[in-house]
Amino acid sequence: xxxxxxxxxxxxxxxxxxxxxxxxxxxxxxxxxxxxxxxxxxxxxxxxxxxxxxxxxxxxxxxxxxxxxxxxxxxxxxxxxxxxxxxxxxxxxxxxxxxxxxxxxxxxxxxxxxxxxxxxxxxxxxxxxxxxxxxxxxxxxxxxxxxxxxxxxxxxxxxxxxxxxxxxxxxxxxxxxxxxxxxxxxxxxxxxxxxxxxxxxxxxxxxxxxxxxxxxxxxxxxxxxxxxxxxxxxxxxxxxxxxxxxxxxxxxxxxxxxxxxxxxxxxxxxxxxxxxxxxxxxxxxxxxxxxxxxxxxxxxxxxxxx
Amino acid sequence: xxxxxxxxxxxxxxxxxxxxxxxxxxxxxxxxxxxxxxxxxxxxxxxxxxxxxxxxxxxxxxxxxxxxxxxxxxxxxxxxxxxxxxxxxxxxxxxxxxxxxxxxxxxxxxxxxxxxxxxxxxxxxxxxxxxxxxxxxxxxxxxxxxxxxxxxxxxxxxxxxxxxxxxxxxxxxxxxxxxxxxxxxxxxxxxxxxxxxxxxxxxxxxxxxxxxxxxxxxxxxxxxxxxxxxxxxxxxxxxxxxxxxxxxxxxxxxxxxxxxxxxxxxxxxxxxxxxxxxxxxxxxxxxxxxxxxxxxxxxxxxxxxxxxxxxxxxx
Numbered sequence: 001x002x003x004x005x006x007x008x009x010x011x012x013x014x015x016x017x018x019x020x021x022x023x024x025x026x027x028x029x030x031x032x033x034x035x036x037x038x039x040x041x042x043x044x045x046x047x048x049x050x051x052x053x054x055x056x057x058x059x060x061x062x063x064x065x066x067x068x069x070x071x072x073x074x075x076x077x078x079x080x081x082x083x084x085x086x087x088x089x090x091x092x093x094x095x096x097x098x099x100x101x102x103x104x105x106x107x108x109x110x111x112x113x114x115x116x117x118x119x120x121x122x123x124x125x126x127x128x129x130x131x132x133x134x135x136x137x138x139x140x141x142x143x144x145x146x147x148x149x150x151x152x153x154x155x156x157x158x159x160x161x162x163x164x165x166x167x168x169x170x171x172x173x174x175x176x177x178x179x180x181x182x183x184x185x186x187x188x189x190x191x192x193x194x195x196x197x198x199x200x201x202x203x204x205x206x207x208x209x210x211x212x213x214x215x216x217x218x219x220x221x222x223x224x225x226x227x228x229x230x231x232x233x234x235x236x237x238x239x240x241x242x243x244x245x246x247x248x249x250x251x252x253x254x255x256x257x258x259x260x261x262x263x264x265x266x267x268x269x270x271x272x273x274x275x276x277x278x279x280x281x282x283x284x285x286x287x288x289x290x291x292x293x294x295x296x297x298x299x300x301x302x303x304x305x306x
Numbered sequence: 307x308x309x310x311x312x313x314x315x316x317x318x319x320x321x322x323x324x325x326x327x328x329x330x331x332x333x334x335x336x337x338x339x340x341x342x343x344x345x346x347x348x349x350x351x352x353x354x355x356x357x358x359x360x361x362x363x364x365x366x367x368x369x370x371x372x373x374x375x376x377x378x379x380x381x382x383x384x385x386x387x388x389x390x391x392x393x394x395x396x397x398x399x400x401x402x403x404x405x406x407x408x409x410x411x412x413x414x415x416x417x418x419x420x421x422x423x424x425x426x427x428x429x430x431x432x433x434x435x436x437x438x439x440x441x442x443x444x445x446x447x448x449x450x451x452x453x454x455x456x457x458x459x460x461x462x463x464x465x466x467x468x469x470x471x472x473x474x475x476x477x478x479x480x481x482x483x484x485x486x487x488x489x490x491x492x493x494x495x496x497x498x499x500x501x502x503x504x505x506x507x508x509x510x511x512x513x514x515x516x517x518x519x520x521x522x523x524x525x526x527x528x529x530x531x532x533x534x535x536x537x538x539x540x541x542x543x544x545x546x547x548x549x550x551x552x553x554x555x556x557x558x559x560x561x562x563x564x565x566x567x568x569x570x571x572x573x574x575x576x577x578x579x580x581x582x583x584x585x586x587x588x589x590x591x592x593x594x595x596x597x598x599x600x601x602x603x604x605x606x607x608x609x610x611x612x613x614x615x616x617x618x619x620x621x
Contacts, residue, residue: 037417039549087600093417094363098556099599101549105592113586226428226545233421280436287425287432291410294422298414 017251018151026199032238042221048204077200236300351566366427374525445539
């Protein structure tokens with residue numbers, strides 16, 4: 001195994017982890033502050049990807065795609081919060097799962113009606129489609145580097161927002177003790193709305209960025225949702241730091257598992273066994289990780305409350 | 307006669323007579339559909355046992371459902387079709403699986419319990435995908451129906467009645483469990499776990515027992531479904547299938563005697579009906595779910611119950 005390959009896979013893991021974090025940040029905030037398990041969060045990611053792909057077809061500009069996706073999905077999030085989430089806040093987790101699952105059903109059919117059942121292609125800008133020479137013998141796709149850069153910038157921005165701004169203080173207050181925050185005079189409905197829209201915008205940006213490297217199709221939200229849930233559960237639900245650590249862990253473990261496990265197993269198992277066990281083990285590795293974390297830390301690595 | 311038992315008797319009579327009168331009414335196609343509803347009713351009711359009565363929100367129940375189906379299918383591929391051996395074996399394997407999953411996941415609470423049951427179900431899902439000998443991701447066909455003494459399951463109507471008897475007996479049995487001391491204690495745990503612990507109930511053991519029992523009934527439903535479709539695939543165990551079962555229970559009414567039955571019947575009928583008119587049948591289904599969540603917090607069976615109560619109060 002060459003060091004180039006390892007470096008490349010590390011970058012892949014970082015890229016995947018950062019995108020997971022963008023989606024996980026919104027989900028964990030919504031959970032931490034609104035106390036709502038929003039399984040439709042993946043649908044917002046899907047909405048972002050579709051809107052971005054459509055804008056890309058019209059304008060050919062990646063920046064425009066990301067901005068339009070963020071704005072449109074932000075508005076969608078605003079409507080969902082006002083119409084549904086607001087009413088679900090006072091209900092139990094089960095009603096919340098059911099209510100937001102209904103959104104998934106509706107959203108998936110809606111995109112199929114608007115854009116057809118076939119996956120949609122989102123082209124990446126020609127200037128970014130080539131590779132970049134990072135080291136003498138390490139070539140890496142420019143577009144993936146861009147994803148990493150934007151992901152890091154947004155993560156940093158989010159960190160500064162949460163730790164350095166007044167709105168961020170309110171968000172943290174709401175996450176650590178909602179009732180106390182209410183009593184201290186935080187305008188909770190407005191805070192809820194802001195957090196939900198922020199989550200929608202972040203998910204949409206992730207969808208827009210990943211659009212060119214994945215298939216934009218109905219159901220893409222549920223696939224990523226499960227991974228994102230795993231991230232925030234590992235990190236401790238409601239904790240931003242936890243979401244970040246969890247997302248990077250899942251990104252690295254998943255990428256490394258797929259890239260190295262099959263070859264690694266071949267060194268001490270017969271090729272036939274290794275080639276059938278390897279991919280399975282890689283696929284279940286993140287769930288295994290989560291189960292192990294929960295056995296030893298039943299509230300995740302960075303419990304947000306209590 | 308009380309109104310609710312009258313309704314029950316009516317439904318039972320309809321279910322018993324259906325395969326006999328269906329061909330005359332040109333509804334023969336629906337015999338198989340009703341059979342599927344009954345099988346899913348059993349699966350949803352088994353989930354209701356832990357979700358509704360035990361307060362354990364397990365998002366991995368489809369794994370047990372699928373495990374039961376897979377054991378029968380795998381044995382059938384290996385040439386063992388004797389139901390008297392294959393079916394108990396399917397239940398046993400699933401019970402052991404549930405025992406392990408339960409031992410680990412019941413240590414966690416709330417959302418973390420939801421997630422860890424999901425994690426185990428996903429692991430089982432991927433393990434079955436990797437079994438290339440049994441079709442991998444594509445699934446595998448059963449070589450034949452399971453063989454029961456004296457009964458021929460390949461006969462549509464015979465199989466229907468076998469399913470009906472098994473499902474009704476299981477529902478009755480689960481209802482007995484709920485009314486027994488065990489079930490009462492389970493509901494006590496749902497309401498206040500610390501208090502039940504303080505009263506000296508072996509909380510963990512009771513929850514584990516309920517978890518394993520529910521898994522066994524789910525496996526039984528899986529066994530029947532494998533025979534119904536003569537085909538199994540890992541998609542049976544996908545997490546959305548677990549979510550579907552939860553939806554059936556919530557729509558039917560959590561912790562209500564016929565919640566699973568009502569939920570399965572309503573959801574599957576809606577799906578069947580909407581499919582006739584549109585490819586986009588998920589959307590009205592979603593709208594309906596929203597309506598149920600917002601307007602009928604206790605599910606349809608709960609709505610019915612309160613309507614009956616209101617009527618009786620008027621009298």
